[in-house]
Amino acid sequence: MASTLSGVLAKSNVLGWAEAMALRFAVSPLWETIAGLRVLAAPECAPVHQRWTAWAAERLAALTDDPWLRLLRHLATATPIVPEFLIPTPGLRSPCFATEVDAVLRTPSDRLGPLPDASALPPLHDRLHAVHDAIIAPLWPRLEGVLQGDVERRGRRLTERGGPTVVDELHDTVKWHRTAVGVDGTVTELGDRDLVLVPSAFIWPTVYLRDSPVRVALCYPATGFGTLWTRPTPPARPALGRLLGGTRARLLLELERPSTVSELAERLNVTAGAVSQHLTVLRETGLAVSRREGREVVSLRTALGLALVQGAD
Numbered sequence: 001m002a003s004t005l006s007g008v009l010a011k012s013n014v015l016g017w018a019e020a021m022a023l024r025f026a027v028s029p030l031w032e033t034i035a036g037l038r039v040l041a042a043p044e045c046a047p048v049h050q051r052w053t054a055w056a057a058e059r060l061a062a063l064t065d066d067p068w069l070r071l072l073r074h075l076a077t078a079t080p081i082v083p084e085f086l087i088p089t090p091g092l093r094s095p096c097f098a099t100e101v102d103a104v105l106r107t108p109s110d111r112l113g114p115l116p117d118a119s120a121l122p123p124l125h126d127r128l129h130a131v132h133d134a135i136i137a138p139l140w141p142r143l144e145g146v147l148q149g150d151v152e153r154r155g156r157r158l159t160e161r162g163g164p165t166v167v168d169e170l171h172d173t174v175k176w177h178r179t180a181v182g183v184d185g186t187v188t189e190l191g192d193r194d195l196v197l198v199p200s201a202f203i204w205p206t207v208y209l210r211d212s213p214v215r216v217a218l219c220y221p222a223t224g225f226g227t228l229w230t231r232p233t234p235p236a237r238p239a240l241g242r243l244l245g246g247t248r249a250r251l252l253l254e255l256e257r258p259s260t261v262s263e264l265a266e267r268l269n270v271t272a273g274a275v276s277q278h279l280t281v282l283r284e285t286g287l288a289v290s291r292r293e294g295r296e297v298v299s300l301r302t303a304l305g306l307a308l309v310q311g312a313d
Contacts, residue, residue, distance in 0.1 A: 025199070026092065026198050026217075034086055035219070036202050041076075049229065052228070075113075141257040149224060150199040193215055199221075203219050207219060228306075247268065247278055248278045
């Protein structure tokens with residue numbers, strides 16, 4: 001399953017794919033950090049994030065203000081196109097933030113965009129870390145659950161209907177064109193480049209295309225992002241247990257952060273086999289997702305799972 005969802009190499013004249021092209025998904029904490037900054041720059045354009053913007057604006061204002069932080073905010077928000085070095089296209093399904101942001105330091109001199117030279121990269125790298133830690137990291141398990149859930153859902157759709165259908169369903173402005181992808185009428189030829197689909201909680205109501213030499217990335221609104229900041233009435237713990245079963249309800253509560261089977265078994269004081277069986281049920285009902293990280297498989301709850309257990313915290 002993980003290899004299927006990480007990417008697929010498709011070739012079909014019937015579907016209009018004239019030559020082989022790699023289509024895959026990526027969940028990017030760096031892209032979400034930049035997208036979050038853009039939302040904070042114009043919060044009136046994203047009322048669905050009102051609760052988050054009020055919280056994040058205070059945390060961003062608490063950071064030490066200096067010319068480098070102001071430059072970062074300007075580069076991230078002042079123009080429709082974000083400089084490529086700030087959001088390199090992810091090369092993995094689920095890169096960690098440190099890996100992504102360290103790539104900023106390795107930006108070639110011919111891709112610095114508006115920067116005069118590479119001496120600006122280390123302080124911008126540090127400010128990216130500070131912004132991420134302030135407005136994204138505390139909520140990343142919740143955000144990641146929504147983003148990974150979207151990838152799982154669209155990955156199943158990919159195996160059922162193929163890449164062109166998946167691309168067409170991303171957004172009403174996106175259209176597949178044989179060997180190209182169109183966004184709001186502008187068509188970008190892919191050639192032999194990968195097309196990386198990046199779900200986002202903050203990009204709504206638009207999409208964002210990153211046209212780079214090796215990969216083309218298309219950032220689109222993730223399914224379920226609207227549930228992130230709602231205040232649903234949580235079921236009482238006994239009621240949740242009656243609905244899901246006691247162990248399964250406790251497991252769903254523990255899946256607030258990515259966890260391995262062995263970690264969950266230790267915290268719940270049950271066998272690893274029991275955890276695996278319950279996780280299978282939670283995945284099949286859309287309440288949790290799992291992915292491989294090296295030799296381990298980690299799981300976390302989705303937006304639907306969050307809606308069952310989220311209180312007014």
